[in-house]
Amino acid sequence: MTTAKICGISTAESMHAVIAGAASHVGLVFFPPSPRHLSFDAAMALAARTPDHVRRVGVFVNPEDGLLEQAVAAGKLHAVQLHQTPPARAAHIRQRFARETWAAIAVRSRSDLDGVREYVGAADRILFDAKTPPGAALPGGMGVRFDWSLLDGFRHPIPWALSGGLDAANVGEAVRRTGATLVDTSSGVESAPGVKSVDKIAAFLQAVAAS
Numbered sequence: 001m002t003t004a005k006i007c008g009i010s011t012a013e014s015m016h017a018v019i020a021g022a023a024s025h026v027g028l029v030f031f032p033p034s035p036r037h038l039s040f041d042a043a044m045a046l047a048a049r050t051p052d053h054v055r056r057v058g059v060f061v062n063p064e065d066g067l068l069e070q071a072v073a074a075g076k077l078h079a080v081q082l083h084q085t086p087p088a089r090a091a092h093i094r095q096r097f098a099r100e101t102w103a104a105i106a107v108r109s110r111s112d113l114d115g116v117r118e119y120v121g122a123a124d125r126i127l128f129d130a131k132t133p134p135g136a137a138l139p140g141g142m143g144v145r146f147d148w149s150l151l152d153g154f155r156h157p158i159p160w161a162l163s164g165g166l167d168a169a170n171v172g173e174a175v176r177r178t179g180a181t182l183v184d185t186s187s188g189v190e191s192a193p194g195v196k197s198v199d200k201i202a203a204f205l206q207a208v209a210a211s
């Protein structure tokens with residue numbers, strides 16, 4: 001069975017669609033340059049609307065402890081997803097905050113997978129995401145897909161999830177092709193950057209359930 005994380009939720013309406021569609025995880029972004037960035041107050045309000053069986057994942061880019069402290073408390077986070085965060089720093093965060101820790105690996109070529117093993121003991125899950133273009137404002141959430149065949153034969157040392165350019169039309173193929181048991185999407189369920197579509201969220205979650 002494949003489960004899904006819908007990332008970058010910022011309204012009560014889209015949170016309702018995530019819950020109604022039976023997503024396993026929801027992503028709350030704490031990165032000011034992102035159109036999905038949440039204030040602590042907004043995160044607190046969304047967390048209050050979310051049952052605990054939908055796991056709240058805070059999304060961060062090499063965060064300081066101070067940001068993590070406030071975000072973990074406001075969002076009642078079950079997990080933290082770390083982009084551009086070296087393994088030693090991820091290990092510190094995992095130990096200090098005692099939250100399930102995901103390390104995002106930005107993938108464009110096979111050599112990008114080399115760093116995965118360094119996260120053994122430092123992260124609980126790897127999120128394979130597409131590398132965004134050089135100079136891009138964001139390290140994720142840009143609808144960029146990577147070549148899934150790069151994962152062929154890769155021996156995953158810890159649990160993992162697939163991300164990057166997934167939508168209702170391609171997620172079934174992505175699951176079949178990679179064997180992913182957890183998939184993640186953000187812009188694939190949006191009508192504009194940062195604007196979630198409840199219809200697209202429902203269609204994505206139906207496609208995952210059918211995969």
Ligand SMILES: O=C(O)c1ccccc1NCC(=O)[C@H](O)[C@H](O)COP(=O)(O)O
Nearest residue numbers: 007034140141142143164165185186187
């Ligand atoms: O979504 C963001 O704005 C974001 C900002 C900073 C770091 C990571 C971010 N997103 C991470 C995610 O988990 C996205 O769901 C993932 O990159 C896939 O995005 P997309 O290709 O748009 O589906």
